[in-house]
Amino acid sequence: MSLLRYGYVVGTIIGLLWGMTVSVCVAIGLSLLTGAAATPGLLAAMPAGAIAALVLLLAKNKQASWLFAGSIATLTGAVLLMLRFGQPFGISLEINTTGQILALVIFALGTALPLAKFLKGIPFGALSRHEFEEAIIRFLTGFGYVFFTAIVAIPFFVMIMTSFKSQQALLANPLDYSLDFSKGWDLFRSYVELFRDFNFGQYLVTSFFVSVMTVLITLLFSVPGAYAVARLRFKGQAMMSRSILLIYMVPMIVLALPIYIVFSMVGLRNSILGILLIYPVTTIPVALYMLQGYFRGLPAEIEEAGLMDGLSRLKVIWQITLPLSLPAIASVSLYVFMIGWNEFLLAFMLLDDPSKFTLTRGVAMLNSSEIPRQHLMAGSVIATIPIMLIFLGLERFMTKGLTAGSVKG
Amino acid sequence: MRTSIAPKDTGPLQKREAKLAWGMLAPTLISASLVVILPLIAIFWISFKPIGLADLRVPTPKVYERIRGDFNQAGDEAELQYRLTNSSPKEAITGVTMRDVLPEGMTILQLDQRCTLEGRNLFCDFGDLEPGYRERIKIPFSANQAFIDADPNPRDSVAQLTGSSNSVLFDATFTLDNFIKIFDGREFWKVIGVTVFYAVFGTIGALVVGLFAALLLNKSFRGQGILRGLFLFPYVAPVIAVAFTWVTLFDPFSGSANALLIQMGALDQPINFFGQAPQALIMVTVFEIWRYFPMSFLFILARMQSIDTDMYEAADMDGASPFQKFWYLSMPQLLGIISVLFLLRFIWTFNKFDDIFLLTGGSAGTRTLTVSVYEQAFAISNIGAGAAVAVVIFAILVVFSFFFFKYGSQEEGL
Numbered sequence: 033m034s035l036l037r038y039g040y041v042v043g044t045i046i047g048l049l050w051g052m053t054v055s056v057c058v059a060i061g062l063s064l065l066t067g068a069a070a071t072p073g074l075l076a077a078m079p080a081g082a083i084a085a086l087v088l089l090l091a092k093n094k095q096a097s098w099l100f101a102g103s104i105a106t107l108t109g110a111v112l113l114m115l116r117f118g119q120p121f122g123i124s125l126e127i128n129t130t131g132q133i134l135a136l137v138i139f140a141l142g143t144a145l146p147l148a149k150f151l152k153g154i155p156f157g158a159l160s161r162h163e164f165e166e167a168i169i170r171f172l173t174g175f176g177y178v179f180f181t182a183i184v185a186i187p188f189f190v191m192i193m194t195s196f197k198s199q200q201a202l203l204a205n206p207l208d209y210s211l212d213f214s215k216g217w218d219l220f221r222s223y224v225e226l227f228r229d230f231n232f233g234q235y236l237v238t239s240f241f242v243s244v245m246t247v248l249i250t251l252l253f254s255v256p257g258a259y260a261v262a263r264l265r266f267k268g269q270a271m272m273s274r275s276i277l278l279i280y281m282v283p284m285i286v287l288a289l290p291i292y293i294v295f296s297m298v299g300l301r302n303s304i305l306g307i308l309l310i311y312p313v314t315t316i317p318v319a320l321y322m323l324q325g326y327f328r329g330l331p332a333e334i335e336e337a338g339l340m341d342g343l344s345r346l347k348v349i350w351q352i353t354l355p356l357s358l359p360a361i362a363s364v365s366l367y368v369f370m371i372g373w374n375e376f377l378l379a380f381m382l383l384d385d386p387s388k389f390t391l392t393r394g395v396a397m398l399n400s401s402e403i404p405r406q407h408l409m410a411g412s413v414i415a416t417i418p419i420m421l422i423f424l425g426l427e428r429f430m431t432k433g434l435t436a437g438s439v440k441g
Numbered sequence: 442m443r444t445s446i447a448p449k450d451t452g453p454l455q456k457r458e459a460k461l462a463w464g465m466l467a468p469t470l471i472s473a474s475l476v477v478i479l480p481l482i483a484i485f486w487i488s489f490k491p492i493g494l495a496d497l498r499v500p501t502p503k504v505y506e507r508i509r510g511d512f513n514q515a516g517d518e519a520e521l522q523y524r525l526t527n528s529s530p531k532e533a534i535t536g537v538t539m540r541d542v543l544p545e546g547m548t549i550l551q552l553d554q555r556c557t558l559e560g561r562n563l564f565c566d567f568g569d570l571e572p573g574y575r576e577r578i579k580i581p582f583s584a585n586q587a588f589i590d591a592d593p594n595p596r597d598s599v600a601q602l603t604g605s606s607n608s609v610l611f612d613a614t615f616t617l618d619n620f621i622k623i624f625d626g627r628e629f630w631k632v633i634g635v636t637v638f639y640a641v642f643g644t645i646g647a648l649v650v651g652l653f654a655a656l657l658l659n660k661s662f663r664g665q666g667i668l669r670g671l672f673l674f675p676y677v678a679p680v681i682a683v684a685f686t687w688v689t690l691f692d693p694f695s696g697s698a699n700a701l702l703i704q705m706g707a708l709d710q711p712i713n714f715f716g717q718a719p720q721a722l723i724m725v726t727v728f729e730i731w732r733y734f735p736m737s738f739l740f741i742l743a744r745m746q747s748i749d750t751d752m753y754e755a756a757d758m759d760g761a762s763p764f765q766k767f768w769y770l771s772m773p774q775l776l777g778i779i780s781v782l783f784l785l786r787f788i789w790t791f792n793k794f795d796d797i798f799l800l801t802g803g804s805a806g807t808r809t810l811t812v813s814v815y816e817q818a819f820a821i822s823n824i825g826a827g828a829a830v831a832v833v834i835f836a837i838l839v840v841f842s843f844f845f846f847k848y849g850s851q852e853e854g855l
Contacts, residue, residue, distance in 0.1 A: 176654070190690050254469065257466045259465060269462070282481070286811075286831040286834055289487075316469055377795055391679075409686065415681065416682045424670060
């Protein structure tokens with residue numbers, strides 16, 4: 033450990049690793065966006081990163097002036113260019129020249145600037161334990177941002193871009209996600225076909241209807257229940273507040289089997305009514321659990337004042353508790369909406385009739401060898417976009433809803 | 442001095458409150474018992490039944506009628522045929538009768554002994570039909586001119602059949618075959634092994650990755666909100682969309698992942714990520730981690746942000762290094778939520794069905810217990826065996842819940 037604690041050792045290691053990270057990312061990005069067969073060239077990129085790190089350390093890395101950072105970046109880029117004999121990404125610069133130059137600039141800046149940040153205040157020679165750990169943590173943080181962004185963004189990028197491609201193009205070069213804008217509106221062909229031939233407009237409406245109804249029914253059941261568990265005293269109150277969550281631990285597939293049998297016998301299969309009978313029950317327990325946590329946090333005095341002034345319990349709930357808990361109700365509604373919208377298993381088992389499908393069931397239908405991949409991905413995009421829009425618009429509520437009630441804090 | 446003592450028995454006010462409470466809980470309790478507890482009982486019942494998917498339809502007798510023979514002029518003879526079947530291979534149908542209205546202009550020459558004819562109304566009493574019974578009842582007749590002119594279709598008047606049979610679902614035959622079948626052979630233990638691997642590594646992986654992500658975002662900087670939103674994407678998107686995206690991405694022929702690895706020189710041959718035995722299980726576990734790390738991340742981040750900062754300032758004064766602060770200060774504070782998350786996520790991962798079903802369908806050595814329920818009940822059409830697996834799952838879950846309540850509940854108020 034003490035052998036490691038020298039600025040030049042830590043700097044070299046961080047430089048090597050960071051050079052590798054950035055070059056892999058840039059090469060992947062270049063390949064996916066232009067279709068060029070770019071390779072990262074680790075044997076060149078890693079030394080480039082290490083050299084940049086050592087220069088930064090030697091120059092004491094005092095002020096982060098733009099000129100200084102720029103010259104380090106230029107140096108990094110030049111080293112990469114030199115070590116790969118003028119082909120920074122393993123392909124001739126004549127192919128997609130602007131793209132490659134842009135990628136080279138991104139590599140140079142993306143290597144040099146973060147390295148300057150990682151190694152700020154780190155001396156060239158012996159390091160204290162603080163300086164050592166600080167540098168490691170800064171590097172890991174930077175790596176973490178890149179890593180997490182990549183693993184989350186790439187699948188969604190692939191989903192969206194595949195929906196714009198054709199089957200032949202995908203088979204010819206699976207890495208080429210560049211868009212051919214000359215096709216114009218023809219790019220959206222998969223979407224047009226889904227809405228025209230596969231009834232996806234109706235599935236959207238059905239899914240929306242089902243999710244909203246699920247939210248309403250869930251609230252109707254869980255608000256009084258949560259209030260009772262949180263505020264009223266009765267025998268079994270403690271047991272109730274715990275065991276309600278037990279329902280959440282029964283696997284859906286175990287319930288789905290008898291529900292399937294009963295619904296087949298009474299003819300509720302293939303009906304939206306049947307779906308609406310089941311969905312809320314899967315969400316009521318968790319909604320009740322979240323709401324009762326919130327109700328407990330509300331000051332009881334206001335309600336007691338209401339009771340003193342002659343309001344009945346139900347009126348207290350309606351006029352005092354509910355208006356006070358609107359944020360919690362919004363969170364719970366969003367969460368339940370998300371569950372209803374994303375639900376797949378029950379829809380898959382209970383719905384066979386294409387005229388009654390929900391969106392997730394509709395997407396499942398597209399997973400067949402006769403239907404091209406881009407249709408499946410376009411269907412996935414259609415199913416994902418509404419929930420994402422709602423999520424991005426109301427992220428604050430959503431994150432609160434997801435954690436509500438379970439963390440005392 | 443008198444001390445006031447609280448009344449020991451329940452007063453009327455208290456009783457009214459309890460009554461109101463139960464009234465407000467009643468809708469939830471009733472619906473939960475209808476959709477959760479009744480099905481659970483049903484699962485136990487079915488698991489002891491020799492029942493397949495086809496047995497869900499109560500067997501009914503079927504008949505198909507047609508006229509055989511040529512007739513060109515009045516007096517020509519032909520045959521009216523009823524083909525009677527009991528399509529159930531196992532169950533007899535008892536008390537089968539048939540009513541039909543014959544077309545006009547037929548003179549019946551010879552009537553089956555079991556049938557009577559009043560005017561044009563035909564009535565037959567066939568008694569009991571054995572399993573798999575089929576018979577052709579032939580009624581010869583001669584046609585008159587009106588019949589030939591009209592050329593009627595005998596199916597214009599639908600033959601009415603009655604008959605009852607007992608469904609396997611409700612009778613008193615019980616069997617242990619389902620359990621014997623699922624416990625028999627190495628397959629079951631393999632399934633258990635896969636389930637445990639999936640649940641353990643999926644849970645631990647999601648927790649570790651989630652903890653790392655929470656550490657990244659536990660400081661305020663510009664763009665923190667955007668990153669937090671982005672990190673939640675896998676959890677919020679519909680499972681069906683992301684699962685199919687992964688399948689597309691890792692496809693051996695047209696998938697980008699393979700093409701990328703080959704282009705970068707990391708692979709010589711494309712790997713069939715979701716189609717071959719060892720890597721398929723690893724891939725579904727990685728998918729599980731990818732999809733559910735946001736949940737751990739959210740809960741751990743929320744807990745981190747509620748830790749008092751004074752403690753860290755004191756540690757700074759004492760000269761603690763960053764790793765020491767994390768290990769000796771943050772970790773003990775986070776252990777509570779991490780253990781609760783571990784239990785919850787372990788149970789949920791154990792219960793997970795959709796993800797594996799969509800990614801591999803349970804092939805290539807990824808069949809977990811929940812996928813096995815579906816496989817038995819719908820792919821092999823043996824509902825009884827599927828229910829038996831479900832009972833096994835339920836038994837394991839009861840053990841888990843016991844631990845959950847014993848160790849989980851003191852922490853974090855779960």
